[in-house]
Amino acid sequence: MTDRSTKSAKVAASLRRRHAAERRFRLYGMGAVAFALACLGLLFFTVVSKGYTAFQQTYVKLPIYFDAGDIDPKNSGDPKVWAKANYQGMAKKSLRGLFPDVKKRRDKRALYKLASSGAAYELRAIVRENPDLVGTTTDVWVTADDDVDMFIKGYIRGDVAENERRISNKEMAWIEALVADGRLEKRFNTTFFSAGDSREPELAGVWGAAAGSFFTLLVTLALAFPIGVAAAIYLEEFAPKNKLTQVIEININNLAAVPSIVFGLLGLAVFLNFIGMPRSAPLVGGVVLALMTLPTIIIAGRAAIKSVPPSIREAALGLGASRSQVVFHHVLPLAMPGVLTGTIIGMAQALGETAPLLMIGMVAFIVDIPGGFTDPATVLPVQIYLWADSPERAFVERTSAAIMVLLGFLIMMNLTAVWLRKKFERRW
Amino acid sequence: MMTAETKTTNEAHMDEDGGLTDDTVVSMNLPHLTFRTRNVEVFYGETQALFGIDLDIFRNQVTALIGPSGCGKSTYLRCLNRMNDTIDGCCVTGIIELDGDDVYDKALDPVHLRARVGMVFQKANPFPKSIYDNTAYGPRLHGLADSKADLDDVVEGSLTKAGLWDEVKDRLDAPGTGLSGGQQQRLCIARAIAVEPDVILMDEPCSALDPIATARIEELMDELRENYTIVIVTHSMQQAARVSQRTAFFHLGNLVESGDTEQIFTKPSDQRTQDYITGRFG
Amino acid sequence: MHKRTLMLATLAAFTFGDHAIARDQIRIVGSSTVYPFATTVAEQFGKSTGFKTPVVESTGSGGGLKLFCSGVGVEHPDITNASRRIKKSEVEKCHKNGVTSVTEIKVGYDGIVMANSKASAVMTITRKQIFLALAKDVPGPDGKLIANPNKTWRDVDANLPNVKIEVLGPPPTSGTRDAFAELALEGGCKKFPAIKAMKKKNKKSYKAVCHSIREDGAYVEAGENDVLIVRKLEANPNAFGVFGYSFLDQNSDKVQGSLIEGKKPTFENIAEGAYPVSRPLYFYVKNAHVGSVPGIKEYLAEFTADKAWGEEGYLTDKGLIPMPEAERNKFKTDAAAFNNLSM
Numbered sequence A: 001m002t003d004r005s006t007k008s009a010k011v012a013a014s015l016r017r018r019h020a021a022e023r024r025f026r027l028y029g030m031g032a033v034a035f036a037l038a039c040l041g042l043l044f045f046t047v048v049s050k051g052y053t054a055f056q057q058t059y060v061k062l063p064i065y066f067d068a069g070d071i072d073p074k075n076s077g078d079p080k081v082w083a084k085a086n087y088q089g090m091a092k093k094s095l096r097g098l099f100p101d102v103k104k105r106r107d108k109r110a111l112y113k114l115a116s117s118g119a120a121y122e123l124r125a126i127v128r129e130n131p132d133l134v135g136t137t138t139d140v141w142v143t144a145d146d147d148v149d150m151f152i153k154g155y156i157r158g159d160v161a162e163n164e165r166r167i168s169n170k171e172m173a174w175i176e177a178l179v180a181d182g183r184l185e186k187r188f189n190t191t192f193f194s195a196g197d198s199r200e201p202e203l204a205g206v207w208g209a210a211a212g213s214f215f216t217l218l219v220t221l222a223l224a225f226p227i228g229v230a231a232a233i234y235l236e237e238f239a240p241k242n243k244l245t246q247v248i249e250i251n252i253n254n255l256a257a258v259p260s261i262v263f264g265l266l267g268l269a270v271f272l273n274f275i276g277m278p279r280s281a282p283l284v285g286g287v288v289l290a291l292m293t294l295p296t297i298i299i300a301g302r303a304a305i306k307s308v309p310p311s312i313r314e315a316a317l318g319l320g321a322s323r324s325q326v327v328f329h330h331v332l333p334l335a336m337p338g339v340l341t342g343t344i345i346g347m348a349q350a351l352g353e354t355a356p357l358l359m360i361g362m363v364a365f366i367v368d369i370p371g372g373f374t375d376p377a378t379v380l381p382v383q384i385y386l387w388a389d390s391p392e393r394a395f396v397e398r399t400s401a402a403i404m405v406l407l408g409f410l411i412m413m414n415l416t417a418v419w420l421r422k423k424f425e426r427r428w
Numbered sequence B: 001m002m003t004a005e006t007k008t009t010n011e012a013h014m015d016e017d018g019g020l021t022d023d024t025v026v027s028m029n030l031p032h033l034t035f036r037t038r039n040v041e042v043f044y045g046e047t048q049a050l051f052g053i054d055l056d057i058f059r060n061q062v063t064a065l066i067g068p069s070g071c072g073k074s075t076y077l078r079c080l081n082r083m084n085d086t087i088d089g090c091c092v093t094g095i096i097e098l099d100g101d102d103v104y105d106k107a108l109d110p111v112h113l114r115a116r117v118g119m120v121f122q123k124a125n126p127f128p129k130s131i132y133d134n135t136a137y138g139p140r141l142h143g144l145a146d147s148k149a150d151l152d153d154v155v156e157g158s159l160t161k162a163g164l165w166d167e168v169k170d171r172l173d174a175p176g177t178g179l180s181g182g183q184q185q186r187l188c189i190a191r192a193i194a195v196e197p198d199v200i201l202m203d204e205p206c207s208a209l210d211p212i213a214t215a216r217i218e219e220l221m222d223e224l225r226e227n228y229t230i231v232i233v234t235h236s237m238q239q240a241a242r243v244s245q246r247t248a249f250f251h252l253g254n255l256v257e258s259g260d261t262e263q264i265f266t267k268p269s270d271q272r273t274q275d276y277i278t279g280r281f282g
Numbered sequence C: 001m002h003k004r005t006l007m008l009a010t011l012a013a014f015t016f017g018d019h020a021i022a023r024d025q026i027r028i029v030g031s032s033t034v035y036p037f038a039t040t041v042a043e044q045f046g047k048s049t050g051f052k053t054p055v056v057e058s059t060g061s062g063g064g065l066k067l068f069c070s071g072v073g074v075e076h077p078d079i080t081n082a083s084r085r086i087k088k089s090e091v092e093k094c095h096k097n098g099v100t101s102v103t104e105i106k107v108g109y110d111g112i113v114m115a116n117s118k119a120s121a122v123m124t125i126t127r128k129q130i131f132l133a134l135a136k137d138v139p140g141p142d143g144k145l146i147a148n149p150n151k152t153w154r155d156v157d158a159n160l161p162n163v164k165i166e167v168l169g170p171p172p173t174s175g176t177r178d179a180f181a182e183l184a185l186e187g188g189c190k191k192f193p194a195i196k197a198m199k200k201k202n203k204k205s206y207k208a209v210c211h212s213i214r215e216d217g218a219y220v221e222a223g224e225n226d227v228l229i230v231r232k233l234e235a236n237p238n239a240f241g242v243f244g245y246s247f248l249d250q251n252s253d254k255v256q257g258s259l260i261e262g263k264k265p266t267f268e269n270i271a272e273g274a275y276p277v278s279r280p281l282y283f284y285v286k287n288a289h290v291g292s293v294p295g296i297k298e299y300l301a302e303f304t305a306d307k308a309w310g311e312e313g314y315l316t317d318k319g320l321i322p323m324p325e326a327e328r329n330k331f332k333t334d335a336a337a338f339n340n341l342s343m
Helices: A002-055 A079-083 A087-098 A105-112 A119-129 A145-152 A169-180 A190-192 A205-240 A243-255 A260-275 A282-308 A312-317 A323-351 A356-358 A382-390 A393-426 B004-012 B022-028 B073-080 B110-116 B131-142 B150-159 B181-193 B210-223 B237-243 B262-266 B269-277 C002-015 C033-048 C061-068 C088-096 C127-134 C173-188 C191-202 C203-213 C226-235 C243-248 C267-272 C296-303 C327-338
Strands: A054-065 A139-141 A182-190 B033-046 B047-059 B061-066 B090-098 B115-120 B198-205 B229-233 B244-251 B254-260 C027-030 C055-057 C079-082 C101-116 C138-139 C146-147 C167-169 C219-221 C239-246 C256-257 C278-286
Touching: A002 A054, A002 A393, A002 C219, A054 A087, A079 A119, A087 A105, A087 C219, A105 A169, A105 B022, A105 C146, A139 B022, A145 A182, A145 C146, A169 A182, A169 B229, A182 C127, A205 A243, A205 A282, A205 A323, A205 A393, A243 B181, A243 C173, A243 C243, A260 A282, A260 A356, A282 A323, A312 A323, A312 B115, A312 C101, A323 A393, A356 B047, A382 A393, B033 B073, B033 B229, B047 B073, B047 B229, B047 B244, B061 B073, B073 B090, B073 B229, B073 C219, B110 B115, B131 B150, B131 B181, B150 B181, B150 B269, B181 B198, B181 B210, B210 B229, B210 B237, B237 B262, B244 B262, B244 B269, B262 B269, C027 C033, C027 C061, C033 C055, C033 C296, C061 C079, C061 C088, C061 C173, C061 C278, C101 C173, C101 C226, C101 C243, C101 C267, C101 C296, C101 C327, C127 C173, C138 C226, C167 C203, C167 C226, C173 C203, C173 C239, C173 C278, C191 C203, C226 C243, C226 C256, C243 C256, C296 C327
Parallel strands: B047 B254, B061 B229, B061 B244, B115 B198, B198 B229, C027 C055, C027 C079, C167 C219, C167 C239
Antiparallel strands: A054 A139, A054 A182, B033 B047, B033 B090, B244 B254, C079 C278, C101 C239, C101 C256, C101 C278, C138 C146
16 A cells, blocks of 8 residues: 555656656747747847838939030930030039029038939939920939938937038038928939949949849759759669769768858859859859759758658559659659759758859949849849948948848748748648 | 369379479360469578469469468569569569560560559559549550540540449549548559559558458459459458459468469368468468 | 750850950959949949949959959959059069059058047057057067067056057958058057167068067957948947048048047048058059950049049049149059059
């Protein structure tokens, strides 16, 4: 009798300890998840809070006199002649007209800087599209300078002492006058999405980098996907199980761990110096990134192919299918969701890579939007890096906004991977 | 039906290998020989799985292979359509002839062989495609149908022969994996007969099914016997007794005894057979 | 499928041989200090002419000259920026690889400042004191060189604040660091007669003493990212940062430059040469490429125009200190004529 009661006491005690241990373990798990979510939340919050203001840009409304004598002195109607007119002068004149009391040379220079240096080119474009404006005085909205933009958005504070501010008291007075006149307005920043890089923050955009990323990833996909899938099929289905195959497998697994900058060095040495491909082109960038992504696709592909049950293969073989027919009719279609998921994850990784592109010249100031695979281009993460390094205050918010764009692309790609996996999931 | 008289004749007209001489076959009007296997030995690497199997399979008959687990019956079955080729390190020796053609002849493509010898597996394994595509896969693969109408006929015919047509005729596009266990196995049988094989090999086809589905398939086997030769591996002696005309008893890689089902089950010659049948080991 | 792709890729690769495709875009490499100015000119040039905007890479002065002197051809850069003058050894390398005609254009001046947060007091310091605070080895009480023992600014000189020495500066790959070492450190170091005597006897060890920066944690390499240095200075009012004048100019509401030998780092002081820690900026043009790569002449014209590098030009807005007019005109003529450089 006593044996049984001591035994059940012991069991009860150990049961309590076990429950306590399980509770602790559960708490650790929840704590880890909460910590990860908190870090993620902090990242998003920091980026979004710094970057959301970049989606708006300040514009200033100027009354521009489109002097026909200046634009088209000989009345030729030729757009090339019109393009050479002194639009900068027209903008300056307009500002002088708004503030006629400004006389000193120094002050006038400060006044002219209220409008962006790109305003002249905007006026040129407006005249080209609306030729009937020539000879008239019209109110035109042009981009304001980045210092004005920062002041309107509150990054440059007016209540600080003048020598601690980038905008002098005089400039502040002019800006406030323009605001009172309804001539300064914040609008949606379309330039951010349509322009390439620029030294002036108000004229800078991510479109050049986005196009570069697009072309680069296209090349990466076109190379890495077929080669990777073919290699995975060969290694899983056809390769004889001997030493050579083992060596190949070990090397592929190791390739996945090689630091990405090494691929950049390879690109420089082989593709640029030996073969002579054009520098800074998405073609070279794509090939380098394809080499980097290949091990990921091969490893994911092999796992997917291995997961196809042997019963399907046996059924197909039993009916008289040859080895390659079994692979292409049955195994590959069933392994495709896993292969696609691996591919998209590899692509998302490649989208965020900067180090290998450094060596092949894609970390550069490139203004023109690339039109093809051989035009010099840069990619989104590189653009973020270059802007983060620039001294102008307005680039801080644009860097965060570009990060948001990049994160948006990455999230979309990963969601596509999840959706594809769900869609093609089959039960057998 | 084998009579006692015929049995004696069998014993009297054996050739050196232990089988019947060709003249005997012709003169006695015995069923035609489909598979002739002599001294078949199978090695998995170093381990030997089958020791000197001599067995004949006759046309339009159901031959059952019985024996305790691990005795080599599935291994022997898989030799007949060269499925053992897919296993690494598996080595098959001996003579295996299908209608006089050496099955392991280098000139013979296993694909060809498998178009003549179909297989149904223990766990039903329909492809994750539609019922129509499952059945049509074989004929499409070997180019047996000339037109869509032809293919439709083949599919309908196979499904009818497999006894599945009435149940699926209005949902041929439904996935094959959506059927019940018994239906799936019948689909696999339909898939196998769609290529018009000479022989159908069945590896424990009913072991994963309930008694009703099992009965249905056993009925099917009897119907199919009219047109095809069937070799079935089964761990159920009762099933072997029900469906087969000839039975072979395997034990530890050896063919202990083979003969008419009735004779094996009522008057076995070997003590081991007797012990197995009476359930002394299993 | 992949066989065909491989074949096509190899085919495409060989069409990009050394001479097959003529480049129609100017390629510029070089100093990260000149980078903001070169990129601004490049952008203006692209917008106002029909030529494609030049591609500008920031590789550092040394790296840029290395690429520049590697040879003549479309795969080599056309122009390199430098925050120091080209060395004789680099000229020799150029000649060796076929780059025989190079035009040197001075762009303007850049000041290097030692700045701290506006929340703290402005520091007044001499180059000699900078040397004593930041060098690896300094002269000890008996005149012999010892490892730098100074922990606070007050250890260096009683007039300086009693604050731990903490200076954030560029890494060894940066031309700014080379310039800071040469102008500030060496400027102070040669004030010691013993060390100055060493210059004649053993130039190598003289350079080692005068250019080596301490590695015991008082000088922190804060990477090439000056934006980060400015942020760190805001966070730590006792720290100092070393960077170019353009960054001081853009962040004048947050940081202030120390007075070196009584001179504040202002536009005027640097332009006049009164502020002692300033250096000229250059770029070098590969004359062999003029004509085959379109637009080089026009790019030079844009850069050497007064509206760019003049006293009221747009580069001044970016923090460039312009040269006096006479000097500007000299280089403008050099650029137009593509005069070969002479050391």
